[in-house]
Amino acid sequence: MCLGIPGQVVELVDANNQLAKVEVAGVRRNINIGLLDDVAIEPGDWVLIHVGFAMAVIDEAEAARALEGLQLMGQAYRDEVALVRESRIA
Amino acid sequence: MRFVDEYRDPAAARALVRRIATLSNGKRFAFMEVCGGHTHTIYRHGIEHLLPDGVELVHGPGCPVCVIPMGRIDDAIAVAEQPGVLFTTFGDMMRVPGSSGSLLDAKARGADVRFVYSPLDALRLAVDNPGREVVFFAVGFETTAPSTAVTLRRAKAEGVSNFSVFCNHVTIVPPIKAILDSPDLRLDGFLGPGHVSTVIGQRPYRFVAEQYGKPLVTAGFEPLDILQAVEMLLVQCAAGRADVENQYTRCVVEEGNPRALAIMAEVFALRPHFEWRGLGFISQSALRLADAYADFDAERRFAVPGVRVADPKACQCGEVLKGVIKPWQCKVFGTACTPETPIGTCMVSSEGACAAYYNFGRLHREAALSVGARA
Numbered sequence: 001m002c003l004g005i006p007g008q009v010v011e012l013v014d015a016n017n018q019l020a021k022v023e024v025a026g027v028r029r030n031i032n033i034g035l036l037d038d039v040a041i042e043p044g045d046w047v048l049i050h051v052g053f054a055m056a057v058i059d060e061a062e063a064a065r066a067l068e069g070l071q072l073m074g075q076a077y078r079d080e081v082a083l084v085r086e087s088r089i090a
Numbered sequence: 091m092r093f094v095d096e097y098r099d100p101a102a103a104r105a106l107v108r109r110i111a112t113l114s115n116g117k118r119f120a121f122m123e124v125c126g127g128h129t130h131t132i133y134r135h136g137i138e139h140l141l142p143d144g145v146e147l148v149h150g151p152g153c154p155v156c157v158i159p160m161g162r163i164d165d166a167i168a169v170a171e172q173p174g175v176l177f178t179t180f181g182d183m184m185r186v187p188g189s190s191g192s193l194l195d196a197k198a199r200g201a202d203v204r205f206v207y208s209p210l211d212a213l214r215l216a217v218d219n220p221g222r223e224v225v226f227f228a229v230g231f232e233t234t235a236p237s238t239a240v241t242l243r244r245a246k247a248e249g250v251s252n253f254s255v256f257c258n259h260v261t262i263v264p265p266i267k268a269i270l271d272s273p274d275l276r277l278d279g280f281l282g283p284g285h286v287s288t289v290i291g292q293r294p295y296r297f298v299a300e301q302y303g304k305p306l307v308t309a310g311f312e313p314l315d316i317l318q319a320v321e322m323l324l325v326q327c328a329a330g331r332a333d334v335e336n337q338y339t340r341c342v343v344e345e346g347n348p349r350a351l352a353i354m355a356e357v358f359a360l361r362p363h364f365e366w367r368g369l370g371f372i373s374q375s376a377l378r379l380a381d382a383y384a385d386f387d388a389e390r391r392f393a394v395p396g397v398r399v400a401d402p403k404a405c406q407c408g409e410v411l412k413g414v415i416k417p418w419q420c421k422v423f424g425t426a427c428t429p430e431t432p433i434g435t436c437m438v439s440s441e442g443a444c445a446a447y448y449n450f451g452r453l454h455r456e457a458a459l460s461v462g463a464r465a
C-alpha cells in the first residue's frame with residue numbers, strides 16, 4: 001500500500017478541490033495535488049502519486065525509473081493498478 | 091555477482107559492491123532498513139547476497155500493515171459489522187488476521203467491506219450513498235496520513251455527515267527510538283525511509299546521530315539506491331562520523347513538505363500511547379483525530395471494543411519487526427503461514443518482510459546456495 005506511482009499531469013480540473021487529471025498506469029484519473037500547493041503544477045509535469053495524492057514532483061527520468069521498479073514488483077503492483085483503475089475521485 | 095545483471099546499471103552496481111567490500115574491510119556491520127519498501131527491494135533483487143559477509147541488512151518496523159495489532163483489526167471488524175455501515179479499506183488490510191478472522195471473513199459473513207484506492211474514493215462513496223455510514227480504515231505512516239487529513243478537511247467543509255475515519259496512522263520516529271533503546275539489537279546505522287521523508291524531511295532523524303551516535307542515510311527504492319546508501323553509511327563509519335544524510339535527493343528535501351505537516355497538525359492529535367504489533371505500547375507514536383474533527387472519528391461515533399488481544403502463540407512477527415530474527419527463522423514460516431493463509435501481519439503486505447522473503451528472497455537464497463555464494 002505504500003507504493004508511489006508516477007503519473008503525468010494532463011489538466012487541472014478543479015481548483016477549489018485541488019484536483020488534476022493525470023495519466024497513470026495507462027488510464028486517466030483525478031488526483032489531489034493540494035499537498036504540493038507551493039509548487040505551480042502544469043500539464044506535462046510528472047508527479048509521484050500515493051493513494052490518490054501527488055506527493056512529489058519528479059522528472060521524466062525518475063518517473064521511468066520508478067515505473068520500471070514497480071513493474072518488477074509483479075502482483076503487488078498489478079493489485080495497486082487495479083485499484084487505481086477503479087478510483088473515481090471527483 | 092550473478093544477481094547484478096538485471097540491474098538498470100550493472101556496471102554502477104558492481105562498482106558500488108566493490109566499494110562496499112573495500113570500506114567494510116572484513117569487519118561486521120548491521121544496518122537496519124526501516125521501511126518495508128526497502129525490504130521488498132532487498133529481497134526482490136537479492137541485495138543481501140551482493141554484500142560482503144560482514145555487512146548485514148536488518149529489517150525494521152516500517153510496514154504500516156505489519157505493525158497493526160490484532161485488537162485493532164477486531165475493532166475494525168466490529169465497526170464493519172454494525173448495521174448500515176459501508177466499511178472501506180486499502181487492499182492490504184483486508185487479509186490481516188484478527189482474533190476471529192479478517193475483514194475478508196467479515197465480508198463473507200455479510201458485512202459491506204470494500205477496497206478503495208484513496209481516502210477520497212471513500213469520501214465519494216459517502217456522498218453517493220447518503221443513507222449509509224461510510225467508514226474509512228486509515229492506516230499508514232506520515233506518507234499516508236496527510237491524504238487522510240486532506241480528505242477529512244474536505245468532508246468537514248462539505249458537511250458530509252455520514253463519513254468517518256477509523257484512525258490508525260502511526261509515526262516513524264518513536265519506533266526507531268524504541269529500537270535504539272532495545273537491548274536486543276546492536277545496529278551500526280539506518281537506511282532512512284524514502285516516501286515518509288518526502289513529508290517529514292530529514293530533521294526528525296537528527297537524534298539518531300546526535301543522541302545515539304548512529305548514522306542514518308535516507309534511501310530510494312531502487313537496488314542502486316540501497317547499495318549507494320549502504321556505501322554512504324560505511325563511509326561515515328570508516329570516518330568515525332554519525333550524520334543524517336540523504337541519498338534520495340530526487341524526491342526528499344531537507345525540510346520535507348511543510349504544507350502536509352501543517353494539515354496533519356490541524357486534523358490530528360498525538361495519542362498518548364499506541365500498541366504496535368510485537369513492539370508493545372510506544373508513547374506518542376500514533377495519531378487520532380483532533381477534537382475539531384470529533385464528529386468524523388469512527389472511534390467516537392461507534393462502539394469500538396478496544397480490547398487488547400495477544401498475538402497468536404505461533405506468530406513471531408514481533409521478532410521479525412524488530413530485526414531480531416529473519417523471516418525464515420519463524421517456526422511457521424512457509425508451512426502454516428503463507429501469503430494465502432497468513433498467521434501474522436508480515437506475511438500479508440508485499441512490504442512485509444515475510445511476504446517479500448517468501449515471494450522473492452528465498453529463491454535468491456536457494457540460487458546463491460547452489461552456486462556456493464553467500465547465503
Ligand code: SF4
Binds near residue numbers: 408410420421434436
Ligand atoms: S512467518 Fe508468519 S507468523 Fe512467522 S513472523 Fe512471518 S508473518 Fe509472522
